[in-house]
Amino acid sequence: MATTFRRSVAAATLAIAAMGFAGLGHAKPVTDKDILGDVESTGDVLTYGLGMQGQRFSPLKLIDKETVKGVVPVWAFSFGGEKQRGQESQPLVVDGVIYVTGSYSRMWAIDAKTGKELWEYNHRLPDGIMPCCDVINRGAAVYGDKVYFGTLDAKVVALNRETGKVVWSKAIEDYKAGYSITNAPLIVNGMVITGIGGGEFGIVGKVYALDAETGESKWTRPVIEGNVGTVDGKPSTMTGTKNASWEGDQWQTGGGGTWLGGTYDPKTGLLFYGTGNPSPWNSWLRPGDNLYSSSRLAIDPKTGEIKWSYQTTPHDGWDFDGVNELISFPLKGADGKTIDAAATADRNGFFFVLDRTTGKFISASPFVSRHDWASGYDDKGRPIYNPDFRPGDPSKGGGADGKGKSVFTAPSFLGGKNWMPMAYSQNTGLFYIPSNEWGMDIWNEPITYRKGAAYLGAGFTIKPLYEDHIGVLRAMDPATGKIKWEYKNRAPLWGGVLTTGGGLVFTGTPEGYIKAFDDETGKELWSFNTGSGVVASPITWDMDGEQYIAVVSGWGGAVPLWGGDVADYVKSFNQGGMLWVFKLPRKS
Amino acid sequence: MPRRRDVLKLAGALGAGLVLGGRSARSDDDPVGPLRYDTIRERGILRIPYYEDFAPYSITTAEGPRGIDIDVAREVAKRIGLQPHFYPLVAGEKIDDDLRNGIWRGNVIDRSVGDLMFHVPYDRQIQLNNDLVVLFGPYFEEGFAIASNPEVLPGGFDPESDEGRRIGVEIDTMPDFWLSSANGGRLRNAAVHFARPLDAVKALGKGEVDAIILQAAQIEAFAPHHVPKASVKPFLMGGMFRSRWTVGCAVRETCRPFVYEVGDALGAMAGDGTMARIFAEAGVTWLAPQR
Known part of the structure; x- marks a missing residue:
């Protein structure tokens, strides 16, 4: 009986899906040219970041500072099931179809006008996956007739855009070793390019380029010196110089996860990837800069070779995991000349501006109120460390129970800014940074237990710095390093930012709101309660002469898992899984 | 009820x-x-x-x-x-x-x-x-044990003088930590890291490392099959390094x-x-x- 019932439901779903496509006609293939023109083509959103450079800027201005107060929801779509948590995805909009990913490696195609589901893909996850920081996914990529995303079991999956059926599926690493993919892939020159996340044990971060048609490996590039990359499956060149900044064989397991993915700059033809913290956590065990952990790398997409690197936290001892996105933009100098620059707001609390052609350091300015571990950067781009704020060497003692000396330092390991992408406005020339004000007690601990045996450990306890707020949305002037305005939020900010030609900055809050701010003053102009925390990145596009805004709602991510004292405040937030779409009411 | x-x-x-x-x-x-x-x-x-x-x-x-x-x-x-x-x-x-x-x-x-x-x-x-x-x-x-190649280290492993030797450990275990930090890190370059204990035992059998420090049960169970000649002793690190639990x-x-x-x-x-x-x-x- 139950089986019959389920069968008939499945048949009905198929029939509905078929009808949906009959109405839409054949999907138009997405080309490299379409992808490169994503910023200008306002009728679609073809890339994670609303353009390959990741500026998250749309020139649309139908919704502006005057009209935004009238914005209302058009439809909402529930992801369904019991898997209501951790929605960090940015949707794509292609030919009137929205492609959105959800937690637990799921994807939906939805009619952008009506909110009707066209298909759902539910990836069959093995039970042995160990995602470190919730079961999230950050978004998909489109190319040709396919839509791509990475899964928690470290696969890249290509689906047919019309049917949601698997065209190819390729494991790029072994999930049993702790690898997983949560980042949105990039499409460059017919290749799907992705980073990878991994547990803290014995991995080396890599960037992977796969043939978009077949899933075959084109190249891989390990990000830790001494490891050798591949081209077409065969060993290629070594990353950096073996043992230049690592001792012994530690580089073989040196960390540097590329879990947040990257951006691409068509002007210089370079991929930009951030790399995570070095392993092990206890920095006293690995003297040296530990290249290229906690760095930004420029990679040639044709060859997989590293063109330049800049390390934001040499010899990272705070889990400052420097994966943050590097966004290309034109920097206007005092002399009126424009430099091809790029900016990144690091977990370590500093906002960096680099020359994106060469990687040359231009400036580093704090974007949070405390940055105890370093007073600033010298003119070569090296941090000026404050040694009192590095957690103590446990073999020298100083802490309780054989622990190393504990220090309280800000920012915490969850970062002045974590994964959530900032935005750059071509209108104001400002960056809008979703930042957090928190510190941590951190110590190196001789003992933790893993698999029933004694291992090396580290301890953290996160604490807010202020009573009334943790999250602060800040407008940063990249030319001066000055903060132009800020907006404080009680809970930590964990969602991405969008800025528009209409002079607006959009972002979400864990309290459940999607909000719009004046891009020049930071004044809150509009908000809407989505019913669950917003920890995803909003998008905008136009359709039939109207401007639409969309954002995914669904509380989760790393804060409730790792947040220490902060978790107590956020534990009452309800989980969810909804895509919300907004616009102005049609004039009659 | x-x-x-x-x-x-x-x-x-x-x-x-x-x-x-x-x-x-x-x-x-x-x-x-x-x-x-x-x-x-x-x-x-x-x-x-x-x-x-x-x-x-x-x-x-x-x-x-x-x-x-x-x-x-x-x-x-x-x-x-x-x-x-x-x-x-x-x-x-x-x-x-x-x-x-x-x-x-x-x-x-x-x-x-x-x-x-x-x-x-x-x-x-x-x-x-x-x-x-x-x-x-x-x-x-449970605790740790050391298995060494008696031809290379006839007197056993001496941390004071054997810093040029190659010692296999499982990554991030207590013995790894000890080699990486004891005596001011003098033994750091001696550490050869393995993701799986059995691989360390096999490496000792092939002469790729001179000794291995693993959980005692892993050495007792694997060594007879892969390195029957190995000399096996309990390994005590002392101080803050927990050697038994x-x-x-x-x-x-x-x-x-x-x-x-x-x-x-x-x-x-x-x-x-x-x-x-x-x-x-x-x-x-x-x-x-x-x-």
């Missing part, structure tokens, strides 16, 4: 119903979610998570789970009158993850959850950090009656020689737990 049982049965049925539409749960027909002691007794099934790549303690083979912990668990289940159902658990970064995924919250993907866990360090700090579980029933004492069991806080039943069974197995026999069959010396 019967009323509460009915409610529990209903909860179990609801839980099972919810997964019908999805793929089947890993642990066969088990209801989803943590069960209370009464329900476990009523069903007669004891769900036991184990580490699947952790020989000689536990490992998945073509014939099912095998190893010292599996044998101990089967014997305990028999003595307390329950049918053991084993399922593999992927080790997290900390024991706290395993307690959460293994016995109190359950697997984040298919929601399977166990009732009794073996091979949990019997440690006050772990108990304080994990108040939803009860640690109990220490059943053996006690291993026991854990149950969900809501299943406290097992603390006494399982604890009594383990005590009897230590007393009647069963425990020593199970370890000996795996080639490992059983060391009684120090309380």
Whole structure:
């Protein structure tokens, strides 16, 4: 009986899906040219970041500072099931179809006008996956007739855009070793390019380029010196110089996860990837800069070779995991000349501006109120460390129970800014940074237990710095390093930012709101309660002469898992899984 | 009492119903979610998570789970009158993850959850950090051992003079930490890191390293097959480096009656020689737990 019932439901779903496509006609293939023109083509959103450079800027201005107060929801779509948590995805909009990913490696195609589901893909996850920081996914990529995303079991999956059926599926690493993919892939020159996340044990971060048609490996590039990359499956060149900044064989397991993915700059033809913290956590065990952990790398997409690197936290001892996105933009100098620059707001609390052609350091300015571990950067781009704020060497003692000396330092390991992408406005020339004000007690601990045996450990306890707020949305002037305005939020900010030609900055809050701010003053102009925390990145596009805004709602991510004292405040937030779409009411 | 049982049965049925539409749960027909002691007794099934790549303690083979912990668990289940159902658990970064995924919250993907866990360090700090579980029933004492190549190191490994030697360790273990930091880090370059203990033993057999420092049971179980000539000694690091620890069991806080039943069974197995026999069959010396 139950089986019959389920069968008939499945048949009905198929029939509905078929009808949906009959109405839409054949999907138009997405080309490299379409992808490169994503910023200008306002009728679609073809890339994670609303353009390959990741500026998250749309020139649309139908919704502006005057009209935004009238914005209302058009439809909402529930992801369904019991898997209501951790929605960090940015949707794509292609030919009137929205492609959105959800937690637990799921994807939906939805009619952008009506909110009707066209298909759902539910990836069959093995039970042995160990995602470190919730079961999230950050978004998909489109190319040709396919839509791509990475899964928690470290696969890249290509689906047919019309049917949601698997065209190819390729494991790029072994999930049993702790690898997983949560980042949105990039499409460059017919290749799907992705980073990878991994547990803290014995991995080396890599960037992977796969043939978009077949899933075959084109190249891989390990990000830790001494490891050798591949081209077409065969060993290629070594990353950096073996043992230049690592001792012994530690580089073989040196960390540097590329879990947040990257951006691409068509002007210089370079991929930009951030790399995570070095392993092990206890920095006293690995003297040296530990290249290229906690760095930004420029990679040639044709060859997989590293063109330049800049390390934001040499010899990272705070889990400052420097994966943050590097966004290309034109920097206007005092002399009126424009430099091809790029900016990144690091977990370590500093906002960096680099020359994106060469990687040359231009400036580093704090974007949070405390940055105890370093007073600033010298003119070569090296941090000026404050040694009192590095957690103590446990073999020298100083802490309780054989622990190393504990220090309280800000920012915490969850970062002045974590994964959530900032935005750059071509209108104001400002960056809008979703930042957090928190510190941590951190110590190196001789003992933790893993698999029933004694291992090396580290301890953290996160604490807010202020009573009334943790999250602060800040407008940063990249030319001066000055903060132009800020907006404080009680809970930590964990969602991405969008800025528009209409002079607006959009972002979400864990309290459940999607909000719009004046891009020049930071004044809150509009908000809407989505019913669950917003920890995803909003998008905008136009359709039939109207401007639409969309954002995914669904509380989760790393804060409730790792947040220490902060978790107590956020534990009452309800989980969810909804895509919300907004616009102005049609004039009659 | 019967009323509460009915409610529990209903909860179990609801839980099972919810997964019908999805793929089947890993642990066969088990209801989803943590069960209370009464329900476990009523069903007669004891769900036991184990580490699947952790020989000689536990490992998945073509014939099912095998190893010292599996044998101990089967014997305990028999003595307390329950049918053991084993399922593999992927080790997290900390024991706290395993307690959460293994016995109190359950697997984040298919929601399977166990009732009794073996091979949990019997440690006050772990108990304080994990108040939803009860640690109990220490059943053996584990520590580290060193196996060295007697032709290269006839007098054994001397940390004061052997910094030019190659010493295999499992990554991020206590011996790794010790080599990387003791004597001001002088032995750091001697450390050769292996992701799996068995690979370290094989490397010693092939002469790729001069000595290995691993858990004593791993050396005792693997060395005779791969490096029969190796000289094996306990390895004590001293100071802050923990060299020995006690291993026991854990149950969900809501299943406290097992603390006494399982604890009594383990005590009897230590007393009647069963425990020593199970370890000996795996080639490992059983060391009684120090309380």
